[in-house]
Amino acid sequence: LAKTTQPISMDSYEGQEVNITCSHNNIATNDYITWYQQFPSQGPRFIIQGYKTKVTNEVASLFIPADRKSSTLSLPRVSLSDTAVYYCLVGGPRLMNRDDKIIFGKGTRLHILP
Amino acid sequence: NAGVMQNPRHLVRRRGQEARLRCSPMKGHSHVYWYRQLPEEGLKFMVYLQKENIIDESGMPKERFSAEFPKEGPSILRIQQVVRGDSAAYFCASSPKTALSYEQYFGPGTRLTVT
Numbered sequence: 315l316a317k318t319t320q321p322i323s324m325d326s327y328e329g330q331e332v333n334i335t336c337s338h339n340n341i342a343t344n345d346y347i348t349w350y351q352q353f354p355s356q357g358p359r360f361i362i363q364g365y366k367t368k369v370t371n372e373v374a375s376l377f378i379p380a381d382r383k384s385s386t387l388s389l390p391r392v393s394l395s396d397t398a399v400y401y402c403l404v405g406g407p408r409l410m411n412r413d414d415k416i417i418f419g420k421g422t423r424l425h426i427l428p
Numbered sequence: 429n430a431g432v433m434q435n436p437r438h439l440v441r442r443r444g445q446e447a448r449l450r451c452s453p454m455k456g457h458s459h460v461y462w463y464r465q466l467p468e469e470g471l472k473f474m475v476y477l478q479k480e481n482i483i484d485e486s487g488m489p490k491e492r493f494s495a496e497f498p499k500e501g502p503s504i505l506r507i508q509q510v511v512r513g514d515s516a517a518y519f520c521a522s523s524p525k526t527a528l529s530y531e532q533y534f535g536p537g538t539r540l541t542v543t
Contacts, residue, residue: 348530357432357519357534358471401470405530416461416530418471 318402323423332389334422336402339383347378347385350401352421358401362387389424397426430455432535433502434520440541441510449505449538453522459483460503461521461532462495471519477503510542 319337326332338347346365350358362369364376364385375388389396401421433452441447453460458479463471473487477497485495492510497503507514517539521532 346530355517355537355539357521357537360531360533363531403530416473416532418463418473420470 318404318419320400320402320419320422322420323425325425325427326392327427328393329391332392332396332424332426334387334389334400334402334424335384336387336404337384338402338404341382341404345382345404347376347382348403348405349374349376349387350403350418352399352401358418361400392424392426394426394428397424399423432520432522432533434535434538436538437536438539438541440543442543443511444509447507447510447514447540449507449518449520449540451503451505451520451522451535453503453520454524454533457522457524457533459523460497461523462503462505463519463521465517465519465537474505507540510540512542515540515542 317340320334324334346363348363349361351361352358362371362374362376364378366378366382369376377386377388387400399421401418403416403418405416432454435450439447451460460477462474464474465471475482475488475495476484477495479497480499492508494506495503503520505518517537519534519537521534523532
């Protein structure tokens with residue numbers, strides 16, 4: 315299971331673009347990269363998932379370089395309501411009964427300032 | 429289209445009592461996952477279930493904890509003889525995919541307090 319490393323915390327200001335990078339040096343060939351957002355006292359919310367290059371949806375963009383050993387979640391023009399913890403996970407569809415586990419680390423605490 | 433439902437949202441139990449946490453997955457989802465989260469910590473995987481089948485319970489404590497996902501009705505996480513250390517937020521997630529999926533949809537959680 316690929317281990318991920320991401321900054322513990324980040325601060326930014328309203329209206330700025332925020333980029334959170336996640337390192338996953340031992341990502342496997344069939345692993346996907348998935349990002350979640352969690353607000354206090356709520357369950358995590360799926361944001362975006364990608365395999366390579368760039369993925370964009372209405373919430374964020376995900377940039378994945380060719381070697382796939384890292385990825386960057388990009389949040390355009392953040393607002394105060396984007397203050398949350400952001401988790402990077404690496405893995406993918408597995409056969410049943412395999413010994414893989416879904417691991418959420420401590421994530422990145424993003425604090426948006428006015 | 430309702431999301432993942434969990435109840436109760438808050439549960440208070442005295443030491444030694446039983447706690448039952450319920451989770452109804454999103455419509456059309458047949459895979460359920462349970463997680464536990466302590467304050468200021470990440471989520472810890474506990475168990476992965478399909479209807480009538482436990483796929484992976486490697487994250488479950490060996491004693492006092494059990495989970496089921498019957499053919500009809502919600503998934504249940506059961507904690508017997510609760511202790512103070514069981515106080516945490518318990519989240520349920522569901523997915524539509526046919527194998528362990530990282531695209532999961534989470535419920536609002538049940539906050540268990542053991543007094």
